[in-house]
Amino acid sequence: MKITIDQDACVGSGQCVLSSPEVFDQRDADGIVVLLQDSPEPGLQEEVREAARICPALAITLTPP
Numbered sequence: 001m002k003i004t005i006d007q008d009a010c011v012g013s014g015q016c017v018l019s020s021p022e023v024f025d026q027r028d029a030d031g032i033v034v035l036l037q038d039s040p041e042p043g044l045q046e047e048v049r050e051a052a053r054i055c056p057a058l059a060i061t062l063t064p065p
Helices: 015-019 042-054
Strands: 002-005 024-026 033-035 060-063
Touching: 002 033, 015 024, 015 042, 042 060
Parallel strands: none
Antiparallel strands: 002 060, 024 033
């Protein structure tokens, strides 16, 4: 799985960070998402799918490897 983030669409809700803190973080200045891993290990992929599903801005895109 490959993750891409649309930082321009991100509203900084932090839902992704709560779902998968190993993969997502937020900038201190404005709360916009920061991607820590663009290809998470298999054990984190379900968390990442949940983060993408609950993102209010739909700013997370997942693609197969």
